[in-house]
Amino acid sequence: MILNGLFEQELKVVNIGLDSFQQALEQAGFTAVQVNWSPPAGGDEDVMAALKKLGL
Numbered sequence: 001m002i003l004n005g006l007f008e009q010e011l012k013v014v015n016i017g018l019d020s021f022q023q024a025l026e027q028a029g030f031t032a033v034q035v036n037w038s039p040p041a042g043g044d045e046d047v048m049a050a051l052k053k054l055g056l
Contacts, residue, residue, distance in 0.1 A: 013032040015022040025032040041047035
């Protein structure tokens with residue numbers, strides 16, 4: 001695909017941020033899917049390091 005052609009296609013968004021961003025896109029007529037994601041182990045670096053050692 002040529003880069004210029006990218007902007008001639010329908011915009012489809014996967015949002016992993018604020019719900020309001022997805023809602024604003026849909027209100028503007030775009031297709032948007034909200035993904036409820038959070039960092040592994042709640043972002044706790046010690047727990048993430050332990051999980052990494054376990055191969056998880």
